Amino acid sequence: MGVNQSVPKIDGKGLVMGKAAYTDDLAPENSLIVKVLRSPHAYAEIMSIDTSEAEKTEGIRCVFTYKNVPDKIFSRAGQGYPEPSPYDKKILDRFVRYVGDAVAFLAGVDEESVDEAIAKIKVTYRIMTPIIDFEKAKDSKTIVHDEDHTRSMFEMGHEPSRNIAARYAMEIGNVKEALKSCDIVHEGRYYTQAQAHCTMETHTAASWLDLQGRLVVMTSTQTPFHVRRILAKNLGMPISNIRVIKPRIGGGYGGKQCIHGEFFVTWVTLHTGLPAKIIYSRKETFQSTYTRHQMRIDMTIGAMKDGTIKAINMEVLSNTGAYGEHALTVLMVVGSKTLPLYNKVEAVAFSGDVVYTNTTPAGAYRGYGAIQGNFALESAIDELAEKLDIDPVVLRKKNMIHLGETSKIFEVMGEGQEGTPMTIESCELEKCLDICLEKLEYFEKGKSREISPHVVRGIGIAIAMQGSGIPHIDMGSSILKLNDDGSFNLMIGATDLGTGSDTIMAQIASETLKVPMDKIIVYSSDTDLTPFDVGAYASSTTFISGHSTRIAAENMIKEIKEAAKLQLGSNQVEYDGMIITSDKGDISLSELAEKLYYSEHQKQLVSSGSYVSSTTAPPYMAGGAEVEIDKRTGQIKLIRYVAAVDCGTTINPNLAKIQVEGALLQGIGMAMYEDVNYSDSGQLINNSFLKYNIPTRMEVESIDVSFVESYEPQGPFGAKSVGEIGIDTPPAAIANAINNALGVRITRLPIKSENVWMKLNHN
Amino acid sequence: MEITLNINHSMHHVLIRPDEFLLDTLRNMGIKSVKKGCDTSSCGICAVSVDNKLVRSCAYYSIRAEGKEILTVEGIREEASLIAEFLTGEGVEQCGYCSPGLVMAIYTMKHELDEPDIESIKHYLAGNLCRCSGYEGQHRAIMKYLEVK
Numbered sequence: 001m002g003v004n005q006s007v008p009k010i011d012g013k014g015l016v017m018g019k020a021a022y023t024d025d026l027a028p029e030n031s032l033i034v035k036v037l038r039s040p041h042a043y044a045e046i047m048s049i050d051t052s053e054a055e056k057t058e059g060i061r062c063v064f065t066y067k068n069v070p071d072k073i074f075s076r077a078g079q080g081y082p083e084p085s086p087y088d089k090k091i092l093d094r095f096v097r098y099v100g101d102a103v104a105f106l107a108g109v110d111e112e113s114v115d116e117a118i119a120k121i122k123v124t125y126r127i128m129t130p131i132i133d134f135e136k137a138k139d140s141k142t143i144v145h146d147e148d149h150t151r152s153m154f155e156m157g158h159e160p161s162r163n164i165a166a167r168y169a170m171e172i173g174n175v176k177e178a179l180k181s182c183d184i185v186h187e188g189r190y191y192t193q194a195q196a197h198c199t200m201e202t203h204t205a206a207s208w209l210d211l212q213g214r215l216v217v218m219t220s221t222q223t224p225f226h227v228r229r230i231l232a233k234n235l236g237m238p239i240s241n242i243r244v245i246k247p248r249i250g251g252g253y254g255g256k257q258c259i260h261g262e263f264f265v266t267w268v269t270l271h272t273g274l275p276a277k278i279i280y281s282r283k284e285t286f287q288s289t290y291t292r293h294q295m296r297i298d299m300t301i302g303a304m305k306d307g308t309i310k311a312i313n314m315e316v317l318s319n320t321g322a323y324g325e326h327a328l329t330v331l332m333v334v335g336s337k338t339l340p341l342y343n344k345v346e347a348v349a350f351s352g353d354v355v356y357t358n359t360t361p362a363g364a365y366r367g368y369g370a371i372q373g374n375f376a377l378e379s380a381i382d383e384l385a386e387k388l389d390i391d392p393v394v395l396r397k398k399n400m401i402h403l404g405e406t407s408k409i410f411e412v413m414g415e416g417q418e419g420t421p422m423t424i425e426s427c428e429l430e431k432c433l434d435i436c437l438e439k440l441e442y443f444e445k446g447k448s449r450e451i452s453p454h455v456v457r458g459i460g461i462a463i464a465m466q467g468s469g470i471p472h473i474d475m476g477s478s479i480l481k482l483n484d485d486g487s488f489n490l491m492i493g494a495t496d497l498g499t500g501s502d503t504i505m506a507q508i509a510s511e512t513l514k515v516p517m518d519k520i521i522v523y524s525s526d527t528d529l530t531p532f533d534v535g536a537y538a539s540s541t542t543f544i545s546g547h548s549t550r551i552a553a554e555n556m557i558k559e560i561k562e563a564a565k566l567q568l569g570s571n572q573v574e575y576d577g578m579i580i581t582s583d584k585g586d587i588s589l590s591e592l593a594e595k596l597y598y599s600e601h602q603k604q605l606v607s608s609g610s611y612v613s614s615t616t617a618p619p620y621m622a623g624g625a626e627v628e629i630d631k632r633t634g635q636i637k638l639i640r641y642v643a644a645v646d647c648g649t650t651i652n653p654n655l656a657k658i659q660v661e662g663a664l665l666q667g668i669g670m671a672m673y674e675d676v677n678y679s680d681s682g683q684l685i686n687n688s689f690l691k692y693n694i695p696t697r698m699e700v701e702s703i704d705v706s707f708v709e710s711y712e713p714q715g716p717f718g719a720k721s722v723g724e725i726g727i728d729t730p731p732a733a734i735a736n737a738i739n740n741a742l743g744v745r746i747t748r749l750p751i752k753s754e755n756v757w758m759k760l761n762h763n
Numbered sequence: 764m765e766i767t768l769n770i771n772h773s774m775h776h777v778l779i780r781p782d783e784f785l786l787d788t789l790r791n792m793g794i795k796s797v798k799k800g801c802d803t804s805s806c807g808i809c810a811v812s813v814d815n816k817l818v819r820s821c822a823y824y825s826i827r828a829e830g831k832e833i834l835t836v837e838g839i840r841e842e843a844s845l846i847a848e849f850l851t852g853e854g855v856e857q858c859g860y861c862s863p864g865l866v867m868a869i870y871t872m873k874h875e876l877d878e879p880d881i882e883s884i885k886h887y888l889a890g891n892l893c894r895c896s897g898y899e900g901q902h903r904a905i906m907k908y909l910e911v912k
Contacts, residue, residue: 006854008851008852008854009851009854009856011859012847012850012851012854012856012859013844013847013848013851015856015858015859015860015862016836016843016846016847016850016851016856016859016862016863016866017796017836017840017843017844017847017863018794018795018796018797018835018836018837018843018862018863018866019795019796020795021795021859022798022860025795197894198894199858199860199894200800200806200808200858200860200861200892200893200894200895201798201800201858201860202799202800248858248859249858250798250858250859250860250861251857251858251860251894251895252858253894279799281802282800282801282802282803283802497858498856498857498858498859498860498895499857500854500857652854654852654853654854655854657854657900658853658854658855658857658895658896658897658900661896661897661899661900662857662894662895662896662897663897664897665896665897665898666894666897688801688802688803688805689801689803689805689806689892690803690805694892694894696889696890696892696898697885697888697889697891697898697901697902698885698886698889700885700897700898700899702899703897703899
């Protein structure tokens with residue numbers, strides 16, 4: 001019926017045809033326009049703030065500063081509760097901690113009056129010296145959270161007086177001793193930048209009061225239930241008085257896994273009784289939402305001459321910017337979603353500090369931690385191979401994880417907590433590698449070849465793993481309701497970001513209920529009408545919410561059979577989707593449904609399912625890049641990128657493919673194009689699409705994605721996650737390809753042509 | 764000021780500010796397929812057809828459009844529906860936010876390019892950004908659509 005079919009997204013055509021679907025399309029027509037006055041300084045104390053002129057401006061309904069909003073401290077991060085992120089943010093604060101931090105917000109009847117009024121707010125700042133360079137942040141004289149106002153919900157090494165948001169360390173075995181016994185030890189330092197999500201829809205939120213006076217919030221979020229909880233706690237309202245609706249959203253990638261504009265609009269609505277909306281400008285989205293965590297990663301890897309890797313040490317410095325959303329969890333993923341790839345080591349250690357700086361806060365971004373860790377680890381593996389004089393693919397195959405194996409790291413490291421021991425029940429990594437090698441003609445062409453005296457080509461490889469949800473934390477749930485024509489309403493908390501999860505859930509329900517897809521009517525992500533789901537993050541939706549939908553469907557079959565027994569007067573019934581058969585006669589599902597509504601043994605059939613996993617089945621992949629470089633100019637062309645993925649069963653092969661293709665290009669963007677620079681005073685320079693270059697279609701020569709056959713026993717219909725893993729390999733694979741082409745190792749992202757030229761000419 | 768615009772095959776008298784951009788005029792009229800993606804005319808999300816030329820409505824004064832034929836996806840339903848079949852057939856619309864602008868670009872491209880091949884298509888559509896898809900699936904869909912035409 002539904003699973004393993006490339007059916008179109010159920011909402012796809014409506015979206016392409018431009019139907020009103022996103023927050024701003026659906027916000028009440030008469031919404032007040034809300035805007036935020038942003039700090040021009042990277043670090044300052046507000047000494048005085050005069051809003052009187054702004055308030056007098058025609059059309060202005062209200063102006064808020066730190067003096068008249070709730071003075072509560074919280075984390076904006078949309079994640080499990082209690083959150084593994086420090087509480088360090090207020091709606092508005094007397095201190096501003098980065099250029100773009102919120103100073104005040106106001107609402108008026110139209111954009112013109114708001115723009116006019118915002119210019120009339122007079123603020124006197126005591127400007128302080130900011131700390132911009134994250135390598136100098138720890139124990140700097142500048143303390144980003146100077147007051148004693150921050151706290152963590154549990155021990156995470158939170159030490160604001162030292163600018164440390166969170167820290168973590170673990171060791172399995174004795175790395176120092178193991179390294180001593182190695183023939184070759186490679187040490188390397190790698191840098192990754194603070195990538196921006198660049199969702200095409202900027203952050204948008206609207207709110208209004210319903211007929212019962214309850215607060216309704218429509219917002220482009222990945223986590224409607226977390227938004228409801230965080231709003232309730234900090235607005236001082238009961239959860240029961242808030243309804244959060246996620247309509248269609250224009251991209252997320254982790255960027256909407258956080259509270260952004262929701263506090264501003266809801267506070268305006270609560271104070272005026274009027275609908276209100278906020279639409280972030282593109283500049284605001286770059287400057288004042290959040291980014292990927294910038295990192296420095298030190299790798300030490302030791303191996304024997306025969307290529308046996310014995311010890312790995314990974315030390316991380318992560319920049320969380322002005323606030324610590326996801327600080328601890330992103331840090332831990334740097335190790336937990338990379339180091340188990342090489343599970344045969346005698347000893348492995350991981351440690352890291354996450355520091356505060358006066359820059360745009362960092363938060364969740366697709367593949368968080370994993371892509372940074374992958375760049376460091378998979379670059380280091382190639383460098384180690386070179387020192388061992390072993391082909392890097394051969395070195396990987398000798399040391400990498402296989403089916404039926406485990407890694408102690410699974411048990412030790414989770415996300416913000418201890419991990420969960422598990423044995424790998426599906427892993428086709430070797431096959432993934434072989435497909436990439438074959439397509440790239442790796443052994444035939446060789447890792448490098450000269451095209452002309454000035455032009456060389458190189459091939460580089462990287463492997464990756466991810467997770468499928470967070471065990472014992474991420475929960476999804478689903479409700480099914482039988483209609484009088486035999487169709488079903490499927491109500492799910494799962495949050496479709498455009499990825500197609502509504503469709504995936506419909507496919508799973510259709511497969512389980514043995515009914516055609518068009519009998520499943522999906523409604524998702526509305527805290528009043530759909531059951532709880534943590535939301536779309538941590539590669540959890542197909543794996544976790546998919547199971548909850550399967551369970552709800554199985555429970556619905558039980559309900560249908562019980563109802564059919566009564567209708568047919570039989571104790572033995574069989575259900576095949578269309579017809580319920582028994583020794584006393586048959587009844588079609590639609591006949592049964594109609595009788596249940598209107599005539600005999602009347603009853604509304606409803607079923608539910610919820611699911612929490614005890615494991616996080618990792619998907620695996622191999623990625624290979626072929627680059628062409630002009631040695632005279634350093635110009636790099638990515639000739640092609642080949643990827644082979646093991647994500648278990650692809651519930652929808654087309655949608656899985658687009659997930660990987662899209663993620664690959666975001667990874668390629670991070671590897672080659674997307675640069676983040678601050679001025680010394682902390683101004684973000686790359687704050688528009690003119691200055692922050694995401695790949696256009698001109699940068700895409702050839703992206704070739706394939707899936708290997710695989711079945712994960714723990715997954716719904718054999719599926720694992722596929723949303724994040726695609727982003728992980730490009731930085732390392734491209735760096736490895738450049739090194740193979742030129743013999744030049746670049747360890748800092750993004751790798752731009754000028755960096756290659758500089759390295760060739762000035763080293 | 765009041766102007767008369769020919770939008771999606773019908774005439775509309777609309778009140779605008781003199782400095783109003785077509786993007787805002789169209790959205791204020793309830794044409795929600797036209798969306799904003801940036802502040803710098805860089806993303807192509809807001810693309811519409813004016814006299815069969817692709818324009819960025821965020822940087823096109825509404826008053827300039829007087830006397831011209833403005834088309835959005837709502838005005839080319841049959842063609843847009845066909846293009847949509849191919850895009851959704853690849854699963855490539857994803858979040859969908861850039862899709863109406865892309866559809867309009869494909870529509871004007873078909874008028875402007877005689878024998879489009881993948882290179883000229885990429886050049887023509889270079890200004891239509893998409894962060895979800897990686898573009899490859901869009902190109903598969905567009906090639907299939909053009910074959911059918």
